[in-house]
Amino acid sequence: MSDVTLRDVRKSFGAVEIIKGVDLDIKSGEFVVFVGPSGCGKSTLLRMIAGLETITAGELEIGGERMNEVDPSQRGIAMVFQSYALYPHMTVRENMGFALRFAKLSKEEIRKQVDEAARILELEPLMDRKPKALSGGQRQRVAIGRAIVRHPKVFLFDEPLSNLDAELRVHMRIEIAKLHRDLGATIVYVTHDQVEAMTLADKIVVLRSGIVEQVGAPLELYDNPANLFVAGFIGSPKMNFLKGVVESGSAGRADVRLPDFGGAVVPVALKGDAPAAGTPVTLGIRPSQFADDGDAALPVTVDMMEHLGAETLIYARSAASDLVTIASPTRPNLQIGDALTAHFPSSGALLFGDDGKRIY
Amino acid sequence: MTSYGLKQRFSTVVVYVFLGVMAFLSIFPFLWMVIGATNTTSDIIKGKMSFGASLLVNVNTFLTQVDAPLVFWNSAKITIIATVLTLLISSLAGYGFEIFASRFREKLYTLMLLTLMIPFAALMIPLFMLMKQFGLINTHIAVVLPTVASAFIIFYFRQSTKAFPHELRDAARVDGLKEWQIFFLIYMPVMRSTYAAAFIIVFMTVWNSYLWPLIVLQSNDTKTITLVISSLGSAYYPDYGAVMIGTVLATIPTLFVFFAMQRQFVEGMLGSVK
Numbered sequence: 001m002s003d004v005t006l007r008d009v010r011k012s013f014g015a016v017e018i019i020k021g022v023d024l025d026i027k028s029g030e031f032v033v034f035v036g037p038s039g040c041g042k043s044t045l046l047r048m049i050a051g052l053e054t055i056t057a058g059e060l061e062i063g064g065e066r067m068n069e070v071d072p073s074q075r076g077i078a079m080v081f082q083s084y085a086l087y088p089h090m091t092v093r094e095n096m097g098f099a100l101r102f103a104k105l106s107k108e109e110i111r112k113q114v115d116e117a118a119r120i121l122e123l124e125p126l127m128d129r130k131p132k133a134l135s136g137g138q139r140q141r142v143a144i145g146r147a148i149v150r151h152p153k154v155f156l157f158d159e160p161l162s163n164l165d166a167e168l169r170v171h172m173r174i175e176i177a178k179l180h181r182d183l184g185a186t187i188v189y190v191t192h193d194q195v196e197a198m199t200l201a202d203k204i205v206v207l208r209s210g211i212v213e214q215v216g217a218p219l220e221l222y223d224n225p226a227n228l229f230v231a232g233f234i235g236s237p238k239m240n241f242l243k244g245v246v247e248s249g250s251a252g253r254a255d256v257r258l259p260d261f262g263g264a265v266v267p268v269a270l271k272g273d274a275p276a277a278g279t280p281v282t283l284g285i286r287p288s289q290f291a292d293d294g295d296a297a298l299p300v301t302v303d304m305m306e307h308l309g310a311e312t313l314i315y316a317r318s319a320a321s322d323l324v325t326i327a328s329p330t331r332p333n334l335q336i337g338d339a340l341t342a343h344f345p346s347s348g349a350l351l352f353g354d355d356g357k358r359i360y
Numbered sequence: 361m362t363s364y365g366l367k368q369r370f371s372t373v374v375v376y377v378f379l380g381v382m383a384f385l386s387i388f389p390f391l392w393m394v395i396g397a398t399n400t401t402s403d404i405i406k407g408k409m410s411f412g413a414s415l416l417v418n419v420n421t422f423l424t425q426v427d428a429p430l431v432f433w434n435s436a437k438i439t440i441i442a443t444v445l446t447l448l449i450s451s452l453a454g455y456g457f458e459i460f461a462s463r464f465r466e467k468l469y470t471l472m473l474l475t476l477m478i479p480f481a482a483l484m485i486p487l488f489m490l491m492k493q494f495g496l497i498n499t500h501i502a503v504v505l506p507t508v509a510s511a512f513i514i515f516y517f518r519q520s521t522k523a524f525p526h527e528l529r530d531a532a533r534v535d536g537l538k539e540w541q542i543f544f545l546i547y548m549p550v551m552r553s554t555y556a557a558a559f560i561i562v563f564m565t566v567w568n569s570y571l572w573p574l575i576v577l578q579s580n581d582t583k584t585i586t587l588v589i590s591s592l593g594s595a596y597y598p599d600y601g602a603v604m605i606g607t608v609l610a611t612i613p614t615l616f617v618f619f620a621m622q623r624q625f626v627e628g629m630l631g632s633v634k
Binding site: 047051072074077081085087088089098099 | 535
């Protein structure tokens with residue numbers, strides 16, 4: 001049993017409330033990623049689970065036991081830090097076995113467990129080196145090894161790949177995914193990189209200003225964001241947000257006029273009733289949704305292009321200078337300043353109210 | 361050569377001449393001391409600046425007038441105990457000031473720093489009376505006690521602790537270490553170069569200390585090398601050759617400590633201002 005449950009968890013530093021009541025259920029074996037912009041409280045929340053920060057109010061349970069006041073070493077967790085936090089005066093072997101010494105394991109048992117973790121992470125040739133003699137990727141593997149040897153109920157990762165270069169980050173990302181598959185452990189992972197979140201997570205928790213904005217599977221968040229913040233945060237390049245007004249509507253459909261795009265009207269499919277005519281709304285369209293055969297069209301002018309090889313990003317502007325990003329899988333023969341009609345299927349467009357919440 | 365090249369060469373020459381003069385001014389007293397140790401008193405007074413043939417005579421005079429093993433043992437005992445205690449207590453305080461936040465932390469710290477502005481002359485009499493009340497006059501404890509909580513060394517350790525990665529402390533807490541274990545098993549080894557630099561500073565200060573030991577150490581069997589050299593020099597007919605021998609011998613331990621820890625000293629000084 002390694003479920004993690006948070007009930008109305010709050011954290012204040014003096015008069016400033018950082019975590020404003022988080023409710024969360026993390027199932028045993030689940031890979032959960034906390035994602036959000038800098039200062040949203042994701043690392044604080046992780047440190048509260050670890051016991052490195054006190055919980056001002058609310059309940060934290062790990063494996064069904066209340067953990068609010070329990071010492072970090074007794075919570076059944078292991079943590080991997082952004083800066084690796086390896087003890088610089090110890091060898092790799094000593095670093096990995098250090099926690100086990102304090103758990104009063106025999107030398108033989110420590111050696112066995114450290115060797116096993118070293119084998120899993122292919123660290124055997126590095127065991128007698130000190131951290132300064134290791135590369136960034138190797139240090140991170142040692143930090144993960146140090147966590148593995150403790151056989152924790154829950155692994156906590158605090159932006160573990162942020163200090164690595166792009167290539168190594170992709171490599172380590174795959175390693176962590178494999179590790180999760182092999183160990184089947186519960187993992188709580190903090191990152192500000194939404195690509196990491198999308199590729200690793202079973203469940204993503206999007207945080208903003210100490211509040212959970214949405215919880216769900218990566219593709220669920222991508223396809224059905226609950227609000228403008230989640231829609232903008234998940235997905236790269238970012239979703240386009242176009243200001244509009246409901247022109248007319250009925251049950252299951254709203255016709256949205258876009259004044260900045262020559263008054264183009266986009267019929268948006270809804271599950272419920274449409275907002276009243278004249279209601280200001282925001283239309284969300286992913287850059288990848290633009291396609292030649294779409295039923296809706298936006299007249300724009302090409303402002304800038306980025307050729308990424310597999311796709312081309314076209315940054316275009318409306319007559320009112322609103323920016324639209326278009327991701328094209330082809331290599332269109334366009335020049336900066338060219339007029340372009342950007343088509344997209346209206347069925348893929350999302351509608352958001354003036355309060356930023358999704359209109360379903 | 362271009363005018364830029366000439367300018368560069370001229371500034372290099374100026375820098376080297378300046379450094380040379382400063383190096384000479386630093387080394388000259390040592391040189392004078394070593395040369396003096398080989399000359400007679402009259403040669404030293406005359407200002408003779410070449411090596412003489414009186415080294416063995418001076419050594420003999422020094423050893424006759426001074427119970428060298430005892431005074432060196434006294435100095436060594438006081439210095440080592442005071443240095444170890446100062447490093448331990450002041451580093452604990454510096455670590456505490458930096459790591460543990462409290463409402464009164466900064467006020468307390470400022471108050472402590474203000475004590476640096478009180479001249480020792482103002483503390484001498486109250487300190488002496490305190491030691492007298494505790495019955496510690498003429499004991500080595502009286503020399504050691506006032507040094508062990510050094511405001512400057514606490515300040516130095518607090519500044520250095522700013523460079524100590526806090527994630528190491530977090531990792532240690534997750535690994536199951538108590539606060540005192542984190543200090544002794546993680547902080548102390550990681551801050552080795554800071555300790556080395558502080559060790560040199562405190563060692564030299566205590567080894568060379570004169571005024572306070574002069575006040576509290578009154579019998580000959582408790583006196584340190586600095587007091588004994590001073591008393592040799594203030595005799596009615598001082599033997600400066602013997603004084604120089606004493607000074608040379610007294611300098612050797614500080615030189616040894618400095619050169620043994622030179623690398624860590626430089627690293628520690630750099631670390632404290634990063």
